[in-house]
Amino acid sequence: MKFFCVAFFILIISFSFYHCKKENELPIVKDSLFFTSNEASIIFSGDTTQPFTFLNASLPNDLQILQKKSKNVKVPNDTTLHLYRRMLKTIKQHNLTSIAAPEIGINRNIIIVKRKDKTGEPFEVLINPVITQHSNATTIYNETCATLPNNYPASIARYNLIFVEYYTIEGKKQVEMIETETASYVQHAITHLGGGILPTTQDPLAFTGQEIDSIMAKPDSIAMRILLTTNYQDSLILRKQSINVRPDSNDIVLKTLIKRMKKALDATSGVGIAAPQVGINRNVIWVKRLDRPGQPFEVYLNPKIVMTSQNTILFNGDGCLSIPGITGRTRRFSAIGIEYDLLDGTHKTEVVQGTTMSNFTSVIFQHEIDHLNGILFIDRIE
C-alpha cells in the first residue's frame, strides 16, 4: 500500500514536469510552418468578413512578393483558418475562379478554387497542394489574373487531368484527381505558389511597354506626332511591317491610340492616317469615307485587302502626311474587297469603290493599308 502511493506521486511529478518542458520549448522553435509576425499582421488586419486587397504585378514591390516561392502552413491552425476565411471572402467578392495566398501578399501554400466539376460549384480550399501526376494532353485557356487587372487574357496550356495531394482546413490529407476547367484553375493557383505569374507578354497582340509608354504619354485629347520620311529614325518605323491589335472596347491603350491618331489627322487637311505614321506599328487606320453621306471619318482595326478588281487606274494627286510637299500619280485598283474589325470585335467585309477626284475612298484605303505593310505612295508612282 505504501509503495503504491509513492509510485503514484512520482507519476504526477513526472507528468507535470513533462508538460512544463513542452511549453517552454515552443518559443525557440524556428519552423517555417508558423506564421511570421509580419504575415500575422496582414492576416489579422481585418476580421473574417473583410476581403483582402490584391497585389498589383505591375508594381515592383508587389511583383517581388508575387515572384517569391511560398512556404507550407500548419493545419489545423487558427491563423490559417482566419487567412482561409478572408481569402474565401475575397474570391467570392471578386467572383474569381481561383485565389492563391501570394496574390494577397502572403507567401503561403493556400489556394481556393471554384469547383466547376462539383454540383453547386463550391469554393474549396487546398492547403499545401502539390500536383503529383498529370496527363500529357493539354488544353489552351485564355486566363486573366487578379494581380494583372489591365492585361489581356494570356493563352496558357494547362494539363487536362491532374492528381493533387493537399490538406483540408481540418488537416486531413487528400489525394484527388481533378479534370478540365477546374484543373486549369488549380494549375493557375499553384503556379502562384511557385512564384510564377501569368506571362504578361504571352499574348502576341498585347501592346508592348514601349508602345504603352508612347501612346499613354499624353492624354487622348493631344495629337500624336506625325512621323516624317525626312527623319531617319521615323523612316525606319514607316518602312516596318505592322501587326494586328486585339479589338477590345475596354482597352484604354487602344482607345487612346485611336483618339490621338484622329487628333493628329484633325490638325491636317488629310483624308486618312495609319498607326505607323504616329510611330505605332499596328494595324489601325482612319479613313474619310468620301463615299458616305456627311463624309465621316471612320476607324478600322486590322484592315486587309482580300480582293482586288482587275481594273487599275492612275490616280493623279496621291500624297502623304509623312512625305510633305510631294504628290504623285499612283497605280491603284478601281475597287477592293476589304476585311476589318471594329473596336467591339465585330468582323466586317466590304467592297470599296471610288477613284474619282470627288470620291477616291478606294484609293484612301489602299494608301492607308499600304502604310501597314511599310509601303509608301512614292513606291507606286508611275
Ligand SMILES: [Zn+2]
Ligand atoms: Zn492569378
Ligand SMILES: [Zn+2]
Ligand atoms: Zn500616307
